[in-house]
Amino acid sequence: MSVMQTFFLQGSVSTLISSHSSVTSCRKVSVKFAVSCCSAASPMTVVVNGNVEKTPSDRNEVRLGLPSKGRMAADTLDLLKDCQLSVRQVNPRQYVAEIPQISNLEVWFQRPKDIVRKLVSGDLDLGIVGLDTVYEFGQGDEDLIIVHDALDYGDCRLSLAIPKYGIFENVNSMKELAEMPQWTPERPLRVATGFTYMGPKFMKENGLKHATFSTADGALEAAPAMGIADAIVDLVSSGTTLRENNLKEIEGGVIVQSQAVLVAGRKSLMQRKGVLDITHEMLERLEAHLRAVGQFTVTANMRGSSAEEVAERILSQTSLSGLQGPTISPVFCKRDGRVTADYFAIVICVPKKALYKSVQQLRAIGGSGVLISPLTYIFDEETPRWRQLLSTLGL
Ligand SMILES: Nc1ncnc2c1ncn2[C@@H]1O[C@H](COP(=O)(O)OP(=O)(O)OP(=O)(O)O)[C@@H](O)[C@H]1O
Ligand SMILES: O=P(O)(O)OC[C@H]1O[C@H](OP(=O)(O)OP(=O)(O)O)[C@H](O)[C@@H]1O
Numbered sequence: 001m002s003v004m005q006t007f008f009l010q011g012s013v014s015t016l017i018s019s020h021s022s023v024t025s026c027r028k029v030s031v032k033f034a035v036s037c038c039s040a041a042s043p044m045t046v047v048v049n050g051n052v053e054k055t056p057s058d059r060n061e062v063r064l065g066l067p068s069k070g071r072m073a074a075d076t077l078d079l080l081k082d083c084q085l086s087v088r089q090v091n092p093r094q095y096v097a098e099i100p101q102i103s104n105l106e107v108w109f110q111r112p113k114d115i116v117r118k119l120v121s122g123d124l125d126l127g128i129v130g131l132d133t134v135y136e137f138g139q140g141d142e143d144l145i146i147v148h149d150a151l152d153y154g155d156c157r158l159s160l161a162i163p164k165y166g167i168f169e170n171v172n173s174m175k176e177l178a179e180m181p182q183w184t185p186e187r188p189l190r191v192a193t194g195f196t197y198m199g200p201k202f203m204k205e206n207g208l209k210h211a212t213f214s215t216a217d218g219a220l221e222a223a224p225a226m227g228i229a230d231a232i233v234d235l236v237s238s239g240t241t242l243r244e245n246n247l248k249e250i251e252g253g254v255i256v257q258s259q260a261v262l263v264a265g266r267k268s269l270m271q272r273k274g275v276l277d278i279t280h281e282m283l284e285r286l287e288a289h290l291r292a293v294g295q296f297t298v299t300a301n302m303r304g305s306s307a308e309e310v311a312e313r314i315l316s317q318t319s320l321s322g323l324q325g326p327t328i329s330p331v332f333c334k335r336d337g338r339v340t341a342d343y344f345a346i347v348i349c350v351p352k353k354a355l356y357k358s359v360q361q362l363r364a365i366g367g368s369g370v371l372i373s374p375l376t377y378i379f380d381e382e383t384p385r386w387r388q389l390l391s392t393l394g395l
């Protein structure tokens, strides 16, 4: 088979891809496929999704793609809302919407894989999807730029899994799997996966020369027990589905650790008016919100002779250093006709994980009246990811 993928359109296994074909050369979104109605000499070119030319089309609006369905859809809208970027959708079946806070931005609801394809084709400028989807459907396209790599939801990993039983009982690593004598050109390792780009690429990189791939749209974990496949490559989160189906992950078998990311097309960022500014604003809001999510503001009163003396006591405790250090203000009161400051109010930011420890440490050094409130945003002078993006773009 050549670099073209031949699609078998019937049967229980809908796609077969030879591991001998060069997976790294399948970089285009447009896939040529031969079907019985056309001759092999003149295969039809079918663009799976989007613009054939991969050039930014003639439009003035900036387009952001958001997942229209699946587990990422609601979480994405929630995240944007938390960043004061509520998406206004006229009705749930309409695929275009707006974010009133950002003018000239159109929101398009699409399936995650179509978001990536349309970023590649230039029909979308920005998108939020899982990193696994970017890798699978971006197929190594260097013009896809991850602007924010950790939006903190949709955590999962793309992993290879094999049965716990039979010939795999004592196989616990990719190396051991690759060295099994069973896999030959006549009897290759059969892998069921929805990741027909990442799956073969990973196997090849791990020295598994004899492998074939079949794909299905769900319930892949059933394939080994049904005798359809020897192994699977699929997303794993809690691991429950693997466990329930008597499958196991193996050492070196994680292909990618994934979570939701903000991704953009390089040409859009460089050439389309407004994309860079909107990206900057989104990045600032996302970073400020995500930094704040893990923190609380803690205020307390503390008796002391001076602000410096109180600061020294606070800084002697490891969990009380705050973001840049404590803010300390005198609390003035009038005693015997004189204004004095015997107490100081302190304000610090504390990681949620260290909250109780911080309260204990505060009490230990004389803190009282401890108040704790959630933080909404932490804006830094400049977001590190913005600097990183400008450098990636050579700006
Ligand atoms: N079990 C999981 N736990 C957490 N995140 C997951 C899990 N499975 C998938 N994801 C993440 O959510 C994204 C969307 O997955 P989801 O299953 O909701 O939609 P889909 O795969 O596009 O649709 P469908 O499964 O109906 O074909 C995945 O690309 C991945 O990043
Ligand atoms: O490790 P776990 O927490 O058990 O999650 C893993 C499962 O979640 C996803 O399936 P999904 O729920 O999207 O169903 P699908 O097969 O219909 O895509 C994935 O394809 C696994 O089957």
Ligand SMILES: [Mg+2]
Pocket: none
């Ligand atoms: Mg799914």
